[in-house]
Amino acid sequence: MAKKYAMVHDNNLCIGCQACNVACRSENKIPESVYRLQVWVKQEEYPNGSLGYEYHRQSCVHCENTPCVSVCPTKASHVNEDGIVLVDNDLCVGCLYCVAACPYQARYVHPVTKAPDKCTFCHESRLSRGEEPACVTVCPTEALVFGDLNDPKSKINKVLSERVTYRQKERLGTQPKMYIVPNHKGGINS
Amino acid sequence: MIESYARRRFLQFSTAALSMQGSLRAWEPSILKGEDKWVRSVCEMCSSRCAIEVRVVDQKPVWLQGNAFDARMHSSICARGLSGVSQLYDQDRLRTPLMRVGQRGENRWREASWDEALAFVASSMQRLKQNYGAQSMLFSSKTGESFDLLSSFAANYGSPNTFSHWSSCPIAIESALEQTFGERAYRDFEHADYIVNFGHNLFEGLDIPLSKAMARFAANPSKKLIVLDPRFSIMAGKADEWYPIKAGQDLAFVLSLLHVWLRDAKYDHAFVRRYCIGLDALKASLKETTPQWQERYTGIDAKTIERLADEIYRAAPRCILDWGHKATTSPAEFQRTRAILIANVLMGNVEKKGGIYFAKTPEMLNVLLQEPLFPLLQSPYPAPEVGIARIDGAGEEGSAYRFVPKKHGVLNAIADAILTQQPYAIKGWFLTRHNPLVTVADPQKMRTAMASLDLIVVNDIYMSDTAMMADVVLPESTYLERDESIHLHHGLVPSYTMRNRALMPLRGTQSLRETVRSLADALGFGDAYPWKTMQELRAYQAKGDSALLESLVKRGYVQATIPPLFLREEASVRAFCERYAHVDLMRVSEMFERRRKTPSGKIELFCAHIEEAFAGYGVPCAVDMDVQHNYPYTLISGKSAIHTNAHTQNVPYLHALMSDNPLWMHPSTAKAHGLRQNDTCYIENEIGKEKVKVFLTEGIRPDTLFLYMGFGRQTPLLPKIDRKGSSASKLLPLKTAPVCGAMITNTGVRIVRA
Numbered sequence: 001m002a003k004k005y006a007m008v009h010d011n012n013l014c015i016g017c018q019a020c021n022v023a024c025r026s027e028n029k030i031p032e033s034v035y036r037l038q039v040w041v042k043q044e045e046y047p048n049g050s051l052g053y054e055y056h057r058q059s060c061v062h063c064e065n066t067p068c069v070s071v072c073p074t075k076a077s078h079v080n081e082d083g084i085v086l087v088d089n090d091l092c093v094g095c096l097y098c099v100a101a102c103p104y105q106a107r108y109v110h111p112v113t114k115a116p117d118k119c120t121f122c123h124e125s126r127l128s129r130g131e132e133p134a135c136v137t138v139c140p141t142e143a144l145v146f147g148d149l150n151d152p153k154s155k156i157n158k159v160l161s162e163r164v165t166y167r168q169k170e171r172l173g174t175q176p177k178m179y180i181v182p183n184h185k186g187g188i189n190s
Numbered sequence: 191m192i193e194s195y196a197r198r199r200f201l202q203f204s205t206a207a208l209s210m211q212g213s214l215r216a217w218e219p220s221i222l223k224g225e226d227k228w229v230r231s232v233c234e235m236c237s238s239r240c241a242i243e244v245r246v247v248d249q250k251p252v253w254l255q256g257n258a259f260d261a262r263m264h265s266s267i268c269a270r271g272l273s274g275v276s277q278l279y280d281q282d283r284l285r286t287p288l289m290r291v292g293q294r295g296e297n298r299w300r301e302a303s304w305d306e307a308l309a310f311v312a313s314s315m316q317r318l319k320q321n322y323g324a325q326s327m328l329f330s331s332k333t334g335e336s337f338d339l340l341s342s343f344a345a346n347y348g349s350p351n352t353f354s355h356w357s358s359c360p361i362a363i364e365s366a367l368e369q370t371f372g373e374r375a376y377r378d379f380e381h382a383d384y385i386v387n388f389g390h391n392l393f394e395g396l397d398i399p400l401s402k403a404m405a406r407f408a409a410n411p412s413k414k415l416i417v418l419d420p421r422f423s424i425m426a427g428k429a430d431e432w433y434p435i436k437a438g439q440d441l442a443f444v445l446s447l448l449h450v451w452l453r454d455a456k457y458d459h460a461f462v463r464r465y466c467i468g469l470d471a472l473k474a475s476l477k478e479t480t481p482q483w484q485e486r487y488t489g490i491d492a493k494t495i496e497r498l499a500d501e502i503y504r505a506a507p508r509c510i511l512d513w514g515h516k517a518t519t520s521p522a523e524f525q526r527t528r529a530i531l532i533a534n535v536l537m538g539n540v541e542k543k544g545g546i547y548f549a550k551t552p553e554m555l556n557v558l559l560q561e562p563l564f565p566l567l568q569s570p571y572p573a574p575e576v577g578i579a580r581i582d583g584a585g586e587e588g589s590a591y592r593f594v595p596k597k598h599g600v601l602n603a604i605a606d607a608i609l610t611q612q613p614y615a616i617k618g619w620f621l622t623r624h625n626p627l628v629t630v631a632d633p634q635k636m637r638t639a640m641a642s643l644d645l646i647v648v649n650d651i652y653m654s655d656t657a658m659m660a661d662v663v664l665p666e667s668t669y670l671e672r673d674e675s676i677h678l679h680h681g682l683v684p685s686y687t688m689r690n691r692a693l694m695p696l697r698g699t700q701s702l703r704e705t706v707r708s709l710a711d712a713l714g715f716g717d718a719y720p721w722k723t724m725q726e727l728r729a730y731q732a733k734g735d736s737a738l739l740e741s742l743v744k745r746g747y748v749q750a751t752i753p754p755l756f757l758r759e760e761a762s763v764r765a766f767c768e769r770y771a772h773v774d775l776m777r778v779s780e781m782f783e784r785r786r787k788t789p790s791g792k793i794e795l796f797c798a799h800i801e802e803a804f805a806g807y808g809v810p811c812a813v814d815m816d817v818q819h820n821y822p823y824t825l826i827s828g829k830s831a832i833h834t835n836a837h838t839q840n841v842p843y844l845h846a847l848m849s850d851n852p853l854w855m856h857p858s859t860a861k862a863h864g865l866r867q868n869d870t871c872y873i874e875n876e877i878g879k880e881k882v883k884v885f886l887t888e889g890i891r892p893d894t895l896f897l898y899m900g901f902g903r904q905t906p907l908l909p910k911i912d913r914k915g916s917s918a919s920k921l922l923p924l925k926t927a928p929v930c931g932a933m934i935t936n937t938g939v940r941i942v943r944a
Contacts, residue, residue, distance in 0.1 A: 012409035015393040015401075015424050017831035022272040022843050026253060032846050043422070043889055051889055053427035138255055140266045140398050141405035184411065185428055 003082040004149040005121055006062070006177035007136070008159050012184060013143035014055040016041035020135030020144070024059075027125055027134035034108045036060070036119045037135060054183060060085060060106035060119035061168060061176035068098035068107065076115070083149075083177060084123050089115040103169055104176075121146070149177070229692040230257050230746025232677070234669035235270040235277070235841075236834045237332065238397035239677075241747040242267060242274075244670060244692040251275050251670050251692040259747045260685070262399035269832055269844065270396075274670055276843035278696070282908055283651055284665030285697040294641050295659050297906050304700065307662050312712035314645045314661070315347065315618065322615040324348030325578045327645075328604065331355075332623045335674050335689075336702050340622055341597060342571035343706045346718045350576040351616075356598040357926070358629050358933045363513055365593060365930035366527035369797050372787030373548055375531070376681055377510050378756075379403040381544035384505035386416045386498075388440045388530065390514035393424035395829035414505070416498065418443060418490075420826060421854065421896050422889025434891045435488045437824040438520035438817035438936045442487035443495070444511070444529040445479035445812055450499035451536055452476055458506070458538025466535060468796025468809060475811040487815060489891075506537035508544030519826070519936045521814035523927040529810035532795055540793075541758035541782055549680035550755055558778065559770055564684055564750060565738050570675055570731045572718055581607040581616060584931070591931045592803060600931040601630045602924045608639035618645035622666070622702050627655035628836040628903065631922035631933050632877055649702055652840055653907040664705055667695040673724045674703075675731050676742060682756075685749040688728075688742035703727075757782040804928050814928065818893075821875055821938030823859070827897045827918035835899040839911045851915040852885035854896035860886055863941050872942040878920040881944070895939065 016039050024030060024037040037059040044052045062085050069077045069085065076091035077098045087098075092115040099107045099116050110117040122133040131137065136146040147156030165179040229244045233254075241257035243265075254274050256263035277283075287307035292298030302310075318326050329344040330353035331337040341352045356364065367374050379385065380403045392404045408415050408428035417429035418440060426432040435443060451457050452473050462469055481492035481499075502509055513530045520526065539545025552564035582603035583589030585596035594600055604626075608616050619640070627633040627640075633655070640646060640659045648657040649664040657663045674689035695701070703724070710716045721727040732739050741748050753769055756762040757779065767775045785791040789799055801808025818824045832848040833839055839849075853873065855865070865871055869884045873895065880902060890896055901915025922937050 010409070012428075013405050015405065015428075015831065017393070017396060018269045018847055019267060019272060019831075021847070022269040023267075025843060026272055026275060032842070041424075043887060045888060051422050051427070051432075053424060137265045138267045138272060140268050140396060140401055142264065142266065142402065143405075185408070185430065 001150060003151075004177070005082050005084055005127075006147065006149045006156055006179065007121070007133075008145040008156060008163075008165065008179045008181060009055075009057045010143045010145075010163075010181040011055050012181060013141040014039065014057075015141055015143075016053065016055050017140060019138050019140050020057075023134035023138040024119070024122075027122060028120075031111050033111060034117070036117065052183065052185070057178070057180075058105070059178075060102075061104050061174075061178035062119075062121065064175035064177065065173055067101040067103060067174065071097040071101040073097070080123070082123075082127075084121050085118070086120055086123065087116055087118070089113050092116065103172055103174060229690050230259065230744070231669070231692065232674075232687050232689045232746065233267070233271045233274065234334075234689075235268075235274055235838060236396075237334070239334070239687070240267065240271060240398045241687060242271060243746070244274075246692050249693055251278060256398060257746050259745045260399070260749065262402065264402075266398050266402060268396045268398065269847065270834065270838055270841075271398075273838070273841050273843040274668070277651070277838070277841045278668050278670050280652075280840065280842055282653075282840055282910070283668075283697070283699075284653060284663060285699070286665060288660075288663040288665075290661045294646075294661070295637070297658060299663075302662075304698070307664060308705065308708055308712065311645075311647050311662055311664075312709055315620075315709075315713060318618050318645060319348065322617050323578075325350060325576075325581075326615045327351065327618040327620065328353065328581070328616065329620045330601070330624045330626065331621070333598075334623075335677070336623050338569070338571045339702055339706055340620070342573045342718075343710060344620075345573035345576055346710065346715045347713060348576060348578075350578050350580045350596065351599065352597060353599040353601055353604070353624075354597070355601075355624065355629065357594065357600045357602065357931050358626075358631075360515060361594070361598065362523035362527050362927060362930045362932040363515070364595075365932075366513070366524055366531055369593070369788070369800060369929075370528055370531045370535075370794055371548070374680070375534075375540075375546045375548055377512060377546055378544050378682075379407055379510065382407065382413070382508050382510045383544060384414045384416075384502060384509040386502060386509075386511045387418070387425060387429070388512065388514050388526075389417075389419040389423070389425075389519075389828075390512045391419075391423045391425045391828060393428065394831045395515060396831055414501070418488075420824070420891045420894040421828070422887070423828070424831075426889075433488075433490050433494070435490060436891065437826050437894050438522075439484075439487045439489075439815060440519065441522050441526040441529055441810070441815055442479070442484040442812065443490060444526065444533055445476060445810060446481045446484035446495050447499050447502070448472070448529065448533060448536065448810070449476045449479040450481060450496060451503060451533075456499075456503045457536035461538040461540070462536065462795075465540075466793040466795050467790050468794055471796035471809045472532065475809045479812060503537065506545075507539035507542040509537055509539060510534065510545060511537075519934070520817045521925070521927050521934055523932050523934070524807065524929040525810050525813060532810060535793055535795070541756050543756050543759045543762060545756075547682060547756055550682060550684065550752075551680055552678070552684045554781070555684070555750075555752065558781065559773060565686070565732065565735050567676055567678055567731050568733060570719070570721060570727045574718075579613065581613060582931075583613075590928075593800070593929050594931040600926060601626060602926050602931070602933050604630075605632065605635045605639040605924065608642060609635075617643060618647075619643060620647045620649075621656060622649040623837075625650075625654045625656045625836040627659070628900065628917065628919060631919055632924050633917070633919055634878055635924065649705060651699070652837075653905055654836070655904050658905060658907070665697075665699045666705075667699040667701050671695040671699065672701045672703075673728075675727055676738070682754045683750050683752055685747065686738065686742060687747050690743060690746055800929060807929050817934065817936040817938065819875075819938040821940050823873075823893055823895050823939050823941065824936050825873060825895045825897065825918055825921055825939045826936050827899050830898045833898070833900045837900075839900050839903065840908050845910055848898075849911070849914055850883070851898040851901040853882035853916065854887050854890045855884050856890050856892040856894075857886050857888065858892045859895075859941075860884060863943065865941075865943075870944045872944060873916075873921065873939040874942055875921055875937060875939045877923050877937070879942070880916045880918075880920050882916045895941075
């Protein structure tokens with residue numbers, strides 16, 4: 001049976017340390033000027049006057065309803081059998097419609113291949129070796145859970161059944177496969 | 191006979207990791223692909239020394255992750271750890287020995303061969319020894335294997351003047367633990383229900399096992415985390431309650447907490463009566479330290495103290511007041527840390543699950559189990575006693591630093607000793623993995639002092655501010671290129687780690703061990719070392735225990751599988767005795783009854799010998815808490831999750847993430863000085879003046895300013911980091927904290943418009 005890979009990012013466990021960011025760069029040999037994955041640490045002031053940090057994972061969210069694939073004139077942008085959104089460089093003509101269409105600003109132009117590039121859940125490297133994506137493997141606080149939504153026994157399904165999660169820009173109907181456990185703590189200033 | 195002994199013993203070691211994912215890989219190094227292999231080793235991108243695995247493809251390390259043989263690691267690793275590969279291949283690394291040709295610090299060099307450089311070092315050291323005595327040479331290193339090695343080298347050469355980084359980092363904690371308990375104590379974050387954190391920022395100063403435990407704790411809604419920090423750190427962001435305490439005033443908070451408990455007779459009476467001395471002195475000292483009293487120091491209101499005192503005490507003994515790691519914030523650092531330790535003691539959390547505990551050492555377990563199950567190591571680095579007093583008087587009766595361990599010394603005392611040539615001539619300095627011009631107070635003065643020396647030798651993998659002042663710079667191999675000795679780690683359960691190299695040294699670098707070994711030969715004391723090669727060294731250290739060595743070569747990490755033992759936790763003692771049926775329950779419980787290694791043999795709430803030498807320091811009391819010295823602001827500094835305090839700033843991956851350290855400033859402070867985001871201004875005091883860029887944030891007290899450490903470098907040979915950002919060290923005075931000799935990392939400053 002085909003897989004349906006997805007990920008959970010738990011904002012309560014995330015500490016914004018960028019281990020995931022460097023892991024992605026190291027494993028996928030991402031040039032210094034661009035990135036597939038960053039965690040943006042944002043200091044927020046909540047309505048009650050208290051402070052908090054939010055940890056935004058900036059990378060491809062692997063939509064089920066994919067604007068980047070819909071606009072691609074050559075089918076270079078595609079979803080593979082495991083639900084992972086990929087780019088076939090050989091088919092890409094460099095129109096960059098996909099870069100513009102992505103509501104998550106997840107795509108960049110690779111300075112060497114000149115084709116759009118993005119998070120692949122480490123499909124071409126780690127998944128093919130039976131390993132988890134680089135970011136999930138190294139996360140110091142185990143804030144990331146990766147797995148197959150089609151496997152009822154998977155850890156990710158367990159987490160999704162137990163925790164309240166949301167997805168970014170759900171209103172767009174893109175159905176991202178990146179689930180976020182919201183932060184339940186802020187700094188309560190005395 | 192020997193074989194069966196070894197096999198039986200190794201049943202004691204963990205096989206837990208084998209059942210985990212990736213277990214096959216652990217036993218079949220090359221199962222993945224033809225050229226793939228995994229090497230298990232120990233990280234050295236910071237001081238936490240996490241267990242790592244290195245993926246090596248075609249003899250090249252390509253990927254690093256946590257070593258799951260240390261079950262606390264899983265496969266986790268931090269950004270720094272991952273960047274080990276980036277550091278390894280960094281084109282800016284030192285490739286060949288450099289010898290100074292211009293004036294000292296002028297930045298004119300020539301390349302030299304190893305033979306020439308080492309011959310120069312040996313003959314210079316020989317000359318200094320003849321002319322001024324061996325004590326005229328100083329030796330310094332970050333603690334770890336390089337420090338043990340260098341200390342041994344110094345001792346055999348004949349100098350007592352070894353310095354670790356301790357006095358610029360954890361010495362107050364080490365000292366307070368020693369004076370209170372007579373040994374180190376550890377924190378069981380995993381089982382605690384309530385933790386009070388005084389800025390121990392485990393989410394930016396990462397130590398994977400501890401950080402992971404703390405993250406789990408903080409994310410658990412049924413646990414409570416209180417953070418006191420003048421800055422809204424990542425740790426503070428995970429707290430249930432954050433109190434932006436005034437910088438350096440932790441002591442006032444703890445004194446009032448203790449006051450409330452003693453006032454209300456809330457403490458573990460039986461424990462204190464049986465195991466402690468000095469309760470009356472403590473009570474007398476804390477009469478006035480009421481919650482109202484502390485308000486003006488900490489800025490925290492009295493009602494909050496009353497509530498917290500009650501909450502914390504109710505959570506005891508599964509409650510920890512965390513003394514932190516690098517915390518030195520005020521001259522009262524020894525008092526602050528002692529007060530925190532004593533709060534733990536009064537809660538009766540000692541040797542309780544979720545509280546604090548002492549190491550279960552191999553020696554202790556072997557006695558308890560009546561069998562030599564856990565290997566004892568012998569030191570491969572002999573360091574004979576040198577019968578000469580140190581330049582700082584550390585460990586000498588009558589000296590201000592009598593309570594500072596001789597081995598570690600006081601870094602802040604070096605500059606004055608060199609400039610005055612007191613107590614005797616000081617002419618040379620050998621540094622490895624140490625960059626005091628970045629990490630020690632008043633680098634301006636230190637630079638002047640260094641300029642007057644005859645010989646400075648720096649062993650490092652990169653050029654550094656300190657190396658700029660050297661006569662000879664020796665290019666060291668990184669940890670990925672080094673085999674090292676075995677390290678025993680103490681804790682709830684003993685564990686052993688060993689650094690295994692993932693590749694042969696690149697570009698003609700070599701390890702400090704090779705450097706020291708050949709210098710020792712050249713200086714005529716090579717036979718002090720019972721080994722020449724790494725294999726011989728390891729075999730000597732392990733006393734020929736090939737099973738241990740083999741296991742460490744394969745796994746990098748070996749841990750005993752005894753059940754965790756908390757001596758005052760009945761269920762824990764019972765579980766231990768069930769596992770080892772021949773061990774008597776009483777015998778285990780009695781382990782806690784032994785005489786402690788303090789002068790009184792008990793846990794010392796009051797230290798008579800400290801009081802005698804430092805009046806007012808024998809028992810926690812309100813002394814020396816001011817760090818602002820009539821300046822309008824207090825400058826504080828701390829770690830980021832990206833960089834270490836002095837070492838990683840040039841590593842390409844990490845530099846790309848963080849190449850600057852703007853000054854955290856509250857918007858109201860900025861407004862008062864007419865400053866805006868990204869403006870440039872100066873901060874200054876009587877020690878120095880430093881240019882800073884303004885970063886506006888609500889996450890800091892208006893009277894406090896913050897800088898991440900490690901920037902503001904003066905290293906022209908590393909143009910990427912040269913003069914980028916600002917250094918807090920340049921504003922720190924050389925005054926040290928009484929008793930422990932710690933550098934004080936908070937200081938008063940004023941803001942000056944550019």
